[in-house]
Amino acid sequence: MNNSISAEHNLSSCHTSTNILIVDDILENIRLLSSILEKHGYHTRKATSGKMALTAVQADPPALILLDIRMPDINGYEVCQQLKANPKTNNIPVIFLSAADDISDKIQGFQAGGVDYITKPFHIDEVLARVEHQLTIIKAHKTISDLNSRLEERVKERTQQLEMANTKLLKMAFQDSLTKLPNRALLMKELWQAIEKQIANPNHKFAVLYLDCDRFKIVNDSLGHLAGDELLIALTQRLQTILNEQDLLARLGGDEFVILLTKITDQPYVTAIVDNIFNRFQEPFFLREREIFISFSIGVVIDSSHYRDPETVLRHADIAMYKAKSLGKHQYQIFAPFMYEEACQRLQLETELRKCIQHSEFQLYYQTIIELETGKIVGVEALVRWHHPTLGWISPTQFIPIAEETGLIIQIGEWILKQACYQLRNWQLEKIVDTSFYISVNVSAYQFSQSKFIQQLDEILAETQLSPQCLRLEITETAIMDNTSSAAMVIDNIRQRNIQLSIDDFGTGYSSLSYLHSFPVDNLKIDRSFINRLQDNTSSLSMVQAMIQIAQNMGMNIIAEGIETPEQWEQLKLLNCPFGQGFLFSQPLEPEKIANLIISSHSL
Numbered sequence: 001m002n003n004s005i006s007a008e009h010n011l012s013s014c015h016t017s018t019n020i021l022i023v024d025d026i027l028e029n030i031r032l033l034s035s036i037l038e039k040h041g042y043h044t045r046k047a048t049s050g051k052m053a054l055t056a057v058q059a060d061p062p063a064l065i066l067l068d069i070r071m072p073d074i075n076g077y078e079v080c081q082q083l084k085a086n087p088k089t090n091n092i093p094v095i096f097l098s099a100a101d102d103i104s105d106k107i108q109g110f111q112a113g114g115v116d117y118i119t120k121p122f123h124i125d126e127v128l129a130r131v132e133h134q135l136t137i138i139k140a141h142k143t144i145s146d147l148n149s150r151l152e153e154r155v156k157e158r159t160q161q162l163e164m165a166n167t168k169l170l171k172m173a174f175q176d177s178l179t180k181l182p183n184r185a186l187l188m189k190e191l192w193q194a195i196e197k198q199i200a201n202p203n204h205k206f207a208v209l210y211l212d213c214d215r216f217k218i219v220n221d222s223l224g225h226l227a228g229d230e231l232l233i234a235l236t237q238r239l240q241t242i243l244n245e246q247d248l249l250a251r252l253g254g255d256e257f258v259i260l261l262t263k264i265t266d267q268p269y270v271t272a273i274v275d276n277i278f279n280r281f282q283e284p285f286f287l288r289e290r291e292i293f294i295s296f297s298i299g300v301v302i303d304s305s306h307y308r309d310p311e312t313v314l315r316h317a318d319i320a321m322y323k324a325k326s327l328g329k330h331q332y333q334i335f336a337p338f339m340y341e342e343a344c345q346r347l348q349l350e351t352e353l354r355k356c357i358q359h360s361e362f363q364l365y366y367q368t369i370i371e372l373e374t375g376k377i378v379g380v381e382a383l384v385r386w387h388h389p390t391l392g393w394i395s396p397t398q399f400i401p402i403a404e405e406t407g408l409i410i411q412i413g414e415w416i417l418k419q420a421c422y423q424l425r426n427w428q429l430e431k432i433v434d435t436s437f438y439i440s441v442n443v444s445a446y447q448f449s450q451s452k453f454i455q456q457l458d459e460i461l462a463e464t465q466l467s468p469q470c471l472r473l474e475i476t477e478t479a480i481m482d483n484t485s486s487a488a489m490v491i492d493n494i495r496q497r498n499i500q501l502s503i504d505d506f507g508t509g510y511s512s513l514s515y516l517h518s519f520p521v522d523n524l525k526i527d528r529s530f531i532n533r534l535q536d537n538t539s540s541l542s543m544v545q546a547m548i549q550i551a552q553n554m555g556m557n558i559i560a561e562g563i564e565t566p567e568q569w570e571q572l573k574l575l576n577c578p579f580g581q582g583f584l585f586s587q588p589l590e591p592e593k594i595a596n597l598i599i600s601s602h603s604l
Contacts, residue, residue: 021045021062023053025071050074057089064134069098077112084113093134103226176251179236187250191310206262207270210299210317213255214329234285242276267302274332297325298332319343350402357411362386364419365588369581372573377601379438382420383588404446413447421464432595440472445479454493468497474504480519491519524551528562534571548577
């Protein structure tokens, strides 16, 4: 295989005492490497086969070996293993040479005992850097050995050498091991310097971009962590092409990166860089014969004049990034003070939510479900409410997302399910309702995906003595589509127990309706957004009519949510919608009030 040299390199200091053995069965490769190294002062020897290399090493051990992997007699891995097995040669560092750049090849090389890996075609800078790096390590080991042997005589020299070694280790401590980017420690150091420069000179402005990959976990889950690492390296390389030399790109860990722009002019300058990032990442990555698209949620700190510590800068950029992610991802948000207040409130709400679970502050309210043709109450939907002792009523739209993000929704959902079943069973025992009356309970996607959900369901029904036919579970389209294989098993188990399943907020999720064939459910609940526009919007009327027809054709019931006016009620009856709920019939009420409403409806 022919190899070429990609760039020229300046001559370094003389290395005439350094003996390097080059092993390759292709003479052109040997001539190229020998020319490069001897040009920079190294002494080289050559071997064109594995056997010749082993003989040359025994005759005169070199300081370093550049070893080709693919050779006809003995391959490079076997040569390296034999050298490492011999106490006289096991300390000689081996750098493998190969045209293969696959991760598995590199791993095999390191397992054989290699210390580094150079891919073909050769690049001067890379060859010299890797050779010099290994020789530096050799020299450091020799220095330490010499210093130990002459510890009593040269205490001062030993101290100086140790300080040099510590300096090198300190440099390594500032580098991310995977991407070779600056890590958090170096970023914080650079942020300190940027802040100090701005304090000394108000005209010296800087900005921080906090980048988080959207849905990066899918790559790790589907292709594996090694593929994820390869993608992170590719992300790094693409980001570096966007930035200027004076800008700092750092990796904080995982799929989070930070860009420190040290010389900015104004806000449009910063947003132009952000736009450039978004534009460049519209292009796919090609990873293991797959096209991969990656987007970022980005938090931006531009007004840096009032900052006095790097932790606050980074925290505010992080808050802005999460704001961007919560608004739909693949966008950026510039930090504003209200975002910090929101974050503090969210943290406080999370703390209060944990206490709420311990102190049983939740209450269940119930909203009637009506047979639209007759006005008969056929069931109720259980709705959780939270009345905090000092904060008052807290909306589910505030605390449910936090509960889902923290995993507390599992405990809350179990409590709701159990309380709702107990409530309906009590109404049955009190003869307020018969066994045709049902209760509907919302189940979050997080609950639905839990491996113990069916077991939990069985235990609650056994404990409350409620017949499964009296319970309906409401899930969203997302709960099904996020994990179709496990969803199919859960749905099958639910149907085996004669528990009806409803799709909540139907029409607002996935555009394809094909999942209804694969995941049969009993009821579709039309989202209130369609009902609200029923009279004023022809397209909404057509959509509702289509949903009703879909349900009828597939043998499902349909329930319209959010009915608020008699006109909406009449229109839904004309469309042959059988069931509905909304403020027109009843707001969510406490158990006693809803029981009285059910009793009073019997006399009508």
